[in-house]
Amino acid sequence: MTYTRPTTPRESMRQRFQGSSMQTEQGVLRASIMVTLLISAFGITFGILSGSFSIAFDGIYALVDASMSVLALIVANLIASYTSSRAAAGPLRARFSTGFWHLEPIVLGLNGVLLVAVSVYALVNAIGSLLAGGHALEFDFAIVYAVVTLAACTAMAMLETKANRSIKSDFVALDAKAWIMSGGITAALLVAFCGGYLVQGTRLEWISPYIDPAVLALVCAVIIPLPVSNIRQALTDILLVAPDDLTAHVHEVAKGVLKDYGFLSYRAYIAKVGRAKQVELYFIVPTGLPPRRVEEWDAIRDRIGDAIGHESPDRWLTIAFTADPAWAD
The missing domain is CATH 3.30.70.1350 (Cation efflux protein, cytoplasmic domain)
Structure with a gap:
């Protein structure tokens, strides 16, 4: 007689999460959307509390990214539904008889364009703030935000990169890249905020009002070119350019x-x-x-x-x- 140890509720929950959430394209995107929305709300809240435009921008950037992830999830579900049951009939299949693959590059391109547009707008505001003399910032709130967000971004980037080795999805690859970008942005914010905190009460305190807009301008200048390759690839697919x-x-x-x-x-x-x-x-x-x-x-x-x-x-x-x-x- 063979005895099999029963699965505990905690193990069962972990198995369901691993099986359904991080081993399929849809599951990874769902998890990413939930974490992104939490970070977005966290960023906007701490941006208001600390008076940091760069943190508020990070939250808004995350919100835009989450919105695009929702759209990507819808497209991924449509593609998965079509490819798993081509023989099935239905109103969508009748209208999209050649599939939903063409929606994928459209979403990827739209995602890249929106992220670039948000970043350009933030860059213009940051330059305006610098020219106006900057603004005061609560560095303790800002540092707490940066530490928590950096940990979340690092964890999600690692999980998605690992999951996509078997999934091989353009959507997941783009999302993992977005988490890496967000982590880099947050790391830069953390360094700047720590520096601003350390100069308080010193003869360098005069630079404090300029730290937040300067970091925001630098971050925007760095991330604006990053989605360009995705936009170019999306246009290539939309125009049906043969590889x-x-x-x-x-x-x-x-x-x-x-x-x-x-x-x-x-x-x-x-x-x-x-x-x-x-x-x-x-x-x-x-x-x-x-x-x-x-x-x-x-x-x-x-x-x-x-x-x-x-x-x-x-x-x-x-x-x-x-x-x-x-x-x-």
């Missing part, structure tokens, strides 16, 4: 098929849309080619699909054969 590596691989496979089966030529249409790889191949066969059974053509398709690889619910592969090039152009 060089995938394009070269598909053409290599297609040329091999021409050689093996004696086809005349081919047309390849390739794009990457978010996480989806879309490939359409049209092979021009000689006129008068002896007929083949449908199963034989399917076997050729299977061979081509295996050679192209990347088989997953996020691969959209179409392979057609025709003797009329007009059908392929």
Whole structure:
């Protein structure tokens, strides 16, 4: 007789959290949204208490990021629902018969644009505050905020980076990058606030009013360029620009098929849309080619699909054969 120790409620809760929250794209994003909202409320509150524009900006930045994470979660759920049950019918599937992958780069691009816009606005305000002589700041409140927030950012960045090794999601990768950025910002704030606290009562106390706007301006100048790469990638996907590596691989496979089966030529249409790889191949066969059974053509398709690889619910592969090039152009 085998005895199995019963799972305690605490272990059961931990297993559910690990299984559902940090091992799926949707779970990671949900956890990130909850933590981000807490940090946002924490930052706005402490920004008001300490009189720090940089802390208030950090809270607002987190709020914008959380809003985009909610949108990303909705898109991730739509994609997961579509790829897990393509045969299912429904009003959304009827209207979006080719899937929801195109929404992913739109959300990523919008996220980057909004974060840049918020940062530019904060930079302008910081410069204005510096020119106006700065403002007083309660450094003790500011330091408490920075320590707590830095710990939260570090923990979330580590958890998401680890989880995304198996999930491999652009959304999670972007979110982990955002946590790293937030942690870097908060670390800079902490150093500045500690410096401001230490100069109190010394001959350098005159710099205290300038610390908060100066740090805010520096942080904004650093983070404004960071989302640019994500915006560029999103535009690439929206414009259906074919990735060089995938394009070269598909053409290599297609040329091999021409050689093996004696086809005349081919047309390849390739794009990457978010996480989806879309490939359409049209092979021009000689006129008068002896007929083949449908199963034989399917076997050729299977061979081509295996050679192209990347088989997953996020691969959209179409392979057609025709003797009329007009059908392929």
